[in-house]
Amino acid sequence: MSPPHEVTVILNAVQSGDTKAAEELLPLLYRELRQIAGHKMAGESAGHTLQPTALVHEAWLRLVGGDQKAWPSRAYFFAAAAEAMRRILIDRARRKQAARHGGGQPRLDIGEVEIALPVEAGELLVVNDALEKLAAQDAQKAELVKLRYFVGLTIDEAAEVLGISVPTANRWWNYSRAWLYETIERERKT
DSSP states (O other): OOOHHHHHHHHHHHHTTOHHHHHHHHHHHHHHHHHHHHHHHHTBOTTOOOOHHHHHHHHHHHHHSSSOOOOOSHHHHHHHHHHHHHHHHHHHHHHHHSGGGTOOOOOOOGGGOOTTSOBOHHHHHHHHHHHHHHHHHOHHHHHHHIIIIIIOOOHHHHHHHHTOOHHHHHHHHHHHHHHHHHHHHHHHHO
């Protein structure tokens, strides 16, 4: 793990447009980003074509290319990386779910979903739709779910990234899981 202060200094330089700083940042964070991506990709169904390295590289391009975002600290950067990886996986799942790729498959219950188990594209889209509704109601709780479900962080790690206590993270996680379950169930009945 790279020193948090060193990463924050380089992140600030990247935001200021220092291209050399961006070149220094990737080697510092690559191992950690690769571990996050590897953990998430371990949960993909057999036969997936996206590899953890490709996921890291695509997320990296989204993070440092184009519009620069504000990353006041390492925690914010990893939260942004988690969001980038989530969006990449969701986009990929949507492409797979398209009618020409066997779309219209039955939806699955979130109660049957466990962290780091293989996830089918349709299930991922159902969870993402419900998660977007949760984000509209409570963005912080939705961010916790993203970090846990899409990145595979532990409660302790997610609490650290979000800057909240572990007991608060546990409460938010329990609430969010129940909320998502009810939302998905309600959607399935309509």
